[in-house]
Amino acid sequence: MRTTYRDAMRAALRQALADDPRVFLMGEDVGRYGGCFAVSLGLLEEFGPERVRDTPLSESAFVGAGVGAAMAGMRPIVEIMTVNFSLLALDQIVNNAATILHMSGGQFNVPLVIRMTTGAGRQLAAQHSHSLEGWYAHVPGLRVLAPATVEDARGMLAPALADPDPVIIFEHGSLYAMEGDLPDDTRPVELDHAAVRRPGRDLTLVTYGGCLPKVLAAADALSAEGVEAEVIDLRTLRPLDDDTLAESVARTHRAVVVDEGWRTGGLSAEVAARISEQCFWDLDAPVGRVGSAEVPIPYAKHMEEAALPQVDDVVAAALEAVS
Amino acid sequence: MTAPIPTAGQQPVTAADVELLRQMLRVRRFEERCVELYSSTKIRGFMHLYIGEEAVATGVVSCLGPDDAVVATYREHGHALVRGVPARSIMAEMFGRVEGCSRGRGGSMHLFDASTRFYGGNAIVGGGLPVAVGLALGDRMQGRDRVTACFFGEGAVAEGEFHESLNLAALWRLPVLFCCENNLYAMGTALELSESQPSLALKAAAYEVPAWTVDGMDVLEVRRAAAMAVEATRAGHGPHFLELQTYRFRAHSMYDPERYRDKGEVAHWRERDPIEALTGRLRAEGLVDDDVLAAMEQEVAAEVDDAVAFAEAGSDEPVEDLTRFVTSEDQR
Ligand SMILES: Cc1ncc(C[n+]2csc(CCOP(=O)(O)OP(=O)(O)O)c2C)c(N)n1
Numbered sequence: 276m277r278t279t280y281r282d283a284m285r286a287a288l289r290q291a292l293a294d295d296p297r298v299f300l301m302g303e304d305v306g307r308y309g310g311c312f313a314v315s316l317g318l319l320e321e322f323g324p325e326r327v328r329d330t331p332l333s334e335s336a337f338v339g340a341g342v343g344a345a346m347a348g349m350r351p352i353v354e355i356m357t358v359n360f361s362l363l364a365l366d367q368i369v370n371n372a373a374t375i376l377h378m379s380g381g382q383f384n385v386p387l388v389i390r391m392t393t394g395a396g397r398q399l400a401a402q403h404s405h406s407l408e409g410w411y412a413h414v415p416g417l418r419v420l421a422p423a424t425v426e427d428a429r430g431m432l433a434p435a436l437a438d439p440d441p442v443i444i445f446e447h448g449s450l451y452a453m454e455g456d457l458p459d460d461t462r463p464v465e466l467d468h469a470a471v472r473r474p475g476r477d478l479t480l481v482t483y484g485g486c487l488p489k490v491l492a493a494a495d496a497l498s499a500e501g502v503e504a505e506v507i508d509l510r511t512l513r514p515l516d517d518d519t520l521a522e523s524v525a526r527t528h529r530a531v532v533v534d535e536g537w538r539t540g541g542l543s544a545e546v547a548a549r550i551s552e553q554c555f556w557d558l559d560a561p562v563g564r565v566g567s568a569e570v571p572i573p574y575a576k577h578m579e580e581a582a583l584p585q586v587d588d589v590v591a592a593a594l595e596a597v598s
Numbered sequence: 599m600t601a602p603i604p605t606a607g608q609q610p611v612t613a614a615d616v617e618l619l620r621q622m623l624r625v626r627r628f629e630e631r632c633v634e635l636y637s638s639t640k641i642r643g644f645m646h647l648y649i650g651e652e653a654v655a656t657g658v659v660s661c662l663g664p665d666d667a668v669v670a671t672y673r674e675h676g677h678a679l680v681r682g683v684p685a686r687s688i689m690a691e692m693f694g695r696v697e698g699c700s701r702g703r704g705g706s707m708h709l710f711d712a713s714t715r716f717y718g719g720n721a722i723v724g725g726g727l728p729v730a731v732g733l734a735l736g737d738r739m740q741g742r743d744r745v746t747a748c749f750f751g752e753g754a755v756a757e758g759e760f761h762e763s764l765n766l767a768a769l770w771r772l773p774v775l776f777c778c779e780n781n782l783y784a785m786g787t788a789l790e791l792s793e794s795q796p797s798l799a800l801k802a803a804a805y806e807v808p809a810w811t812v813d814g815m816d817v818l819e820v821r822r823a824a825a826m827a828v829e830a831t832r833a834g835h836g837p838h839f840l841e842l843q844t845y846r847f848r849a850h851s852m853y854d855p856e857r858y859r860d861k862g863e864v865a866h867w868r869e870r871d872p873i874e875a876l877t878g879r880l881r882a883e884g885l886v887d888d889d890v891l892a893a894m895e896q897e898v899a900a901e902v903d904d905a906v907a908f909a910e911a912g913s914d915e916p917v918e919d920l921t922r923f924v925t926s927e928d929q930r
Contacts, residue, residue: 307858308786331756331792332723332784360722363757398643398694400705402721570924574643574705575694581917 276459280422281451283429284314286461288352291432292322295350298436301328301337302354311356312392312451338364338389342371342441345387350436355391358407358445372441373416387441388432394447394485394535395583401571404579406535408445408484409542412512418442419512420466421484425455427510430464437463445512447485447535466511469519475505478529478596481520481546483509486533486584493589502597512542517549524554529596531563533589538566563592609818611879616886618660618817620894622652622873625676627898628685631906632675632692632706636852640909641692644721645706648676650847653872654779656680657820658747658840661828667715667733667746669726672707673779673846674719677749683711689905695912702915703923723784724757726750727776731763734772734837745831747775752841753784755801756792764805764837771836775827776802778839779814781846786858802839814844815870818879845870 278286291298300315306329309316319327330337334355341353355361361368368389376384395404412419418438422428428446435442472487473494482490487508494504505523509515524530530550532543547562568582629649635641648655655677659668662681670677678688683699691698692706699711700719708719717733720726730748737744754760755778767774778798782789789796802809808830812823820842827838845867849856856864880886886894 304785304787307791309855309857311785329787329791331787332753333756333758335758363722363724363759398705400643400703400708400721402707402725403644568920570921571703573703573920574700574708575702575915576642577914577917578694578702578920581920 276457277454278425278457279451280425280428280446280453280455281312281314283425283457284432284446285316285318287429287432288315288318289321291352291436292318292326295436297348297350298352299326299328299349300352300354301330301341303330303332303356305329305354310354312448314451315354334360334363335367339367339371341387341389342367342375342385345385346375346383350386350388352388352390352432352436355389357403357448358391358393359402359405361391361407368411368417368441368443369414373414376440377416384439385441386436386439388435388444389441390444390446392448393445394449395567395572395579396449396485398574398576398579400574404572406567408512409534409536409545411443412542412545414513416440417513418466419445421445421447421510421512423447423450423484423487423508423510425453425457427464429457429461431466433463434466445484449485453488467516469510469516470508471505471519471523472508473504473506475503475527477503477527478531478593479505479507479520479523479527480531480533480589480593481507481509482533483512484535486535489584489586490533490589492586493593496586496590497593500594502593504593509546515546515549517553520546520550521553524550525557528557528559530558531565531589531592531596533565533584535567535584537569538564539569541566560596563596565589565592609822611818611883611885613885615818615876616880616890618656618821619873619876619880619886620898621656621660621680622817622876623894623898624685624901625652625656625679626873627902628679628688628905629675631902635692635906641706642694643705643707644672644851645692646673646851647846647848648673650867650871651779651781651814651844652676653817653820654777654814654842654844655749657817658775658777658824660821661824662745662747665715665742665744667717667730667744669717669730669733669746669748670719671723671726671750672719672721673751674709674749675706678709678711678716681711681716682714683709683716685901685905686908687711689909690912693909693912694914695909696915697908697912724750724754724759727754727759727763730774731767731772734767734774735770738772743773743832745773745775745828747777749777749779751784752778752780752782752789752798753787753792754778755798764802764807764839767837768805768807771834773831773834774837775824775831776807776837776839778841779844780841781844783846783850783858785850788858798841799839807837807839809839809841811841811843814842815872815875817872817876
């Protein structure tokens with residue numbers, strides 16, 4: 276079935292709400308407004324205001340309420356409009372959701388799912404464009420997902436809800452309108468493995484989320500130049516699937532990591548370090564990285580484009596790695 | 599300490615008030631042009647219009663002195679214009695030009711201008727309030743008798759930062775004028791659906807902040823309330839809070855299906871258009887006539903035309919400058 280990432284996400288939400296009475300969705304404008312990115316459009320009408328709850332502009336309070344409701348036996352799905360606004364709830368996510376199981380000596384688990392958009396590319400400037408998923412991937416106690424395909428948008432929510440611990444799902448804003456094919460029998464996807472989105476022998480391009488389409492385009496361009504890149508979509512940013520990375524790099528001997536975060540202290544640094552640790556003797560070149568320029572994302576189109584990783588940057592980094 | 603603003607009967611309108619009309623008209627016509635420019639993709643990103651709410655910024659800012667500071671939200675074209683940020687540099691900013699007031703780095707939501715002490719342009723709901731408290735703290739500690747006017751929507755009242763800021767400002771008796779633009783909806787969420795206690799003035803009163811509820815569609819009322827509040831704030835009586843009851847005539851941002859309010863309600867509020875209301879009163883007193891109004895329209899149109907031409911003729915910042923201003927250049 277042909278569908279969009281947005282509709283796939285909505286279908287997953289609808290199914291979760293229909294299948295389990297403990298599941299409810301809450302967040303700013305998820306109901307009457309239909310979701311700030313129209314993901315939850317129509318769900319209020321279908322499931323009512325108890326289960327599709329509009330919240331006040333109180334990120335810390337409603338994320339914290341999600342933590343509490345999860346511990347009390349519900350399966351909340353909390354939507355935060357964007358990762359930028361999640362900073363107002365950082366305390367609840369990092370100091371509560373991620374720690375309570377451990378702090379309580381294993382007594383209280385927090386089966387909470389938090390969804391939020393991330394990323395740039397729509398000229399929304401520095402308070403609406405950052406990619407901070409790497410920060411969350413830093414924190415033990417959280418599982419961090421980044422669906423990059425329509426199938427993952429459809430399939431990741433169910434296993435996230437089945438997880439006894441907090442899961443954060445990052446939806447890149449530029450993916451919502453992307454179309455893709457969905458198999459008719461929608462099975463939950465498994466979350467433990469990265470996916471090889473394109474096989475190749477000459478180098479490994481590692482990416483996730485909103486950068487996947489760019490990296491696939493770069494791989495096509497490289498192919499035209501006779502370089503066959505393998506493209507790995509991390510899918511789960513915490514815990515990272517070391518085996519898939521190592522297996523690929525052991526074959527290709529070269530790797531470039533591409534993401535929209537800043538490189539300094541970023542997720543790409545972690546991935547590159549892991550490749551170096553695991554594959555040092557297999558590598559024929561230093562692990563390359565392509566990330567955003569180390570600036571707050573600017574508004575002007577040409578400056579925003581210059582700040583973000585582009586297909587050409589990926590191609591150039593790949594060519595350098597194989598040169 | 600909560601009180602409806604002391605009434606003095608309807609404010610008499612004087613010749614000087616023609617300037618308030620002119621300011622509101624500048625905002626209205628500027629934004630109407632922005633809509634066209636957005637459709638033709640000259641302006642991009644999120645753009646939030648102030649159309650319908652012009653009396654609020656116009657009335658409040660008319661009471662500020664040149665050394666006072668303004669902190670606003672992403673819905674701040676009007677505040678910037680009436681504060682004296684040139685229309686040219688605002689339009690250029692929205693075009694993403696280097697000649698823009700934020701060098702094209704901010705866009706519609708992040709207008710900044712040091713020369714008018716205009717501190718943004720903040721797109722995190724509630725994010726400006728603590729900053730306003732800090733500006734006032736800095737002024738107070740340096741013995742300046744400045745006031746910081748901080749604008750925010752009623753949606754921000756649900757954020758922790760609202761409560762933390764009011765408390766701190768009151769505790770330290772800081773010269774902040776909190777201006778809550780209550781347009782009834784935070785995106786699609788009505789005030790009653792987000793506040794257990796929808797009286798905003800009561801909330802301010804809980805922090806011992808004097809609070810007045812004001813008809814935000816009547817620029818003369820806004821000015822009267824703001825004048826009193828600014829004076830008291832400047833005199834060292836601590837922060838004051840104005841709830842300015844207003845309405846946005848358009849969508850939350852450029853596109854919005856408006857499933858959350860009905861057309862009748864919008865039509866009802868449109869009948870209270872602050873520009874038409876003041877025009878009517880000025881006319882009735884014989885302070886403006888068709889000729890004066892036509893001349894004013896013409897002058898405003900010329901200003902907007904000039905701003906657009908300036909923005910069109912502007913230049914893109916060289917990409918080599920991308921990493922400038924991440925850290926200060928002066929220290930290096
Ligand atoms: C912390 C935070 N959460 C959510 C948003 C998304 N958002 C932008 S404007 C807005 C509504 C704010 O309403 P209000 O404060 O009443 O101001 P208005 O837009 O009506 O002027 C929301 C939810 C945001 N920008 N910042």
